Amino acid sequence: MTDAGATLRERLERDELLTCPGVHDPLTAGVADAIGFDAIYMTGYGTSLSKTGYPDAGFITMPEMIDNAANIQERIDVPLIADSDNGYGNATNVVRTVREYIKAGVGAIHIEDQTFPKRCGHTKGRQVIPREEAVGKIEAAADVRDDRAEDFVLIARTDARGTGDGSLDEAISRVNDFLEVGADIAFVEGPTDESELERIGREVDGPIIYNFVGDLGSSPYVDLSSLEEWGFDLVIFPIAATLSTIANVHADLSAFAEDPVAAMRDIDDEFNEQPVGSLHEFAGFPEVIEWERRYLPDDEQNKYDGSLGDDPETE
Structure with a gap:
């Protein structure tokens, strides 16, 4: 992958919804790449949990996230879209953050407007920084993109919908401001129902992404055809591989605790049935x-x- 950003932009321009499974390390990314997807997403939650053992609550650092992203992009043959949390500081910190992700070779990142420490976008207790400060951070990120790698894709996320006094009005207004200062794609985190998704598609003045988290969060299950109808361009399933890993390892090791030899035979048989x-x-x-x-x-x-x-x- 010599220019992941250019490849990602080409795939986003197709007249179809770009669907990306979430992975948390090069191992799960390698599986996704072997199956075949046009792009892959690196989850922040799964990265934090797999690398540090801590939840997505601001414990993981920028170097750890970038190291994981670089190793994943090296392992796969398609563009990686990576979580970059809240940029790990103010607008000046964002400058370095974006430079480092560009050096890592990934196709895209998303930056959110949460305060520090941030937390998963589908847990209670989130707060966002003032709008002017958030706009400045996205503008800084866009300037780095324009200076260092024009095809690098910048996704700007707001968590304003899910704060204690948040509203969809504020969230839509924020992402439109982000698009105005140079973001490529808008990301409204945490819409609560289909009517809110329809409104995002109608009122956001640019490409949009949907974060499909399922039962983990507050956003609804929805048909992909509906997302396309409402104008969404990209959908990520951030914790797909992480939940699958936890569930399957728990099941296999539970059986292992009962009879290690029989369980190991079953694990071998199950693996050998895979096409990898x-x-x-x-x-x-x-x-x-x-x-x-x-x-x-x-x-x-x-x-x-x-x-x-x-x-x-x-x-």
Whole structure:
């Protein structure tokens, strides 16, 4: 992926809703990429939980998020859209944040207008910074994009709908201001029903994204055809891989606690039924072997003679 932003822009311009599964690390991203999607989303909640063990409540730092995003983008062949929380500070901090995500090679980020520490956009207790300050942060991000990587996609999110005194009026007004100062896509977090989604599609003056969180949050389940009808351009399912990982690991290890040998056989059988090949193939060992053949001296190949272990090339 040499220019993820340009590729993402091309895919967003298609006359269809761009649907992105959420992943939390290079492993889950590799699975999503093997299945085949036009873009993939890196969840902030899942990243925080998988890398630090803490929930999405402002505990994870900018370097940890960017490191995860860079490793995911390296692992996949499609553009990554990455959560960048609230930019990790004020507008001057946003300048560095956007520069670092651009260096990571991702296709897009979204920045929100929450205070610090921020929290998941579908939990109580969120607060937002004053509108003028929020607009300044998005303007700073847009200027960095224009200066460093014009095709990089900037998504501007507001959490104003879900604050104690929040309203959809304020949220729509904010994202329109964000679009005016250079955001590429507007992100109203937490609409509560279909009528609010219809209104967002009608009143936001630019491309829009829907955050499909399911039972975790306050936004409704809705048919993708309806989102297209209302004018949405992009939909993310941020915790799809995270919830799947927790649920499936819990089920497998519960069985493991009862009978480890039988459970391990079942896990092996279940894995072998998947179309990704062996674990070694999925992980990339054939590519490593090819690198060795191309770049190492011939006598380095002798290490394979008579050695024990799986051979990913013959599986």
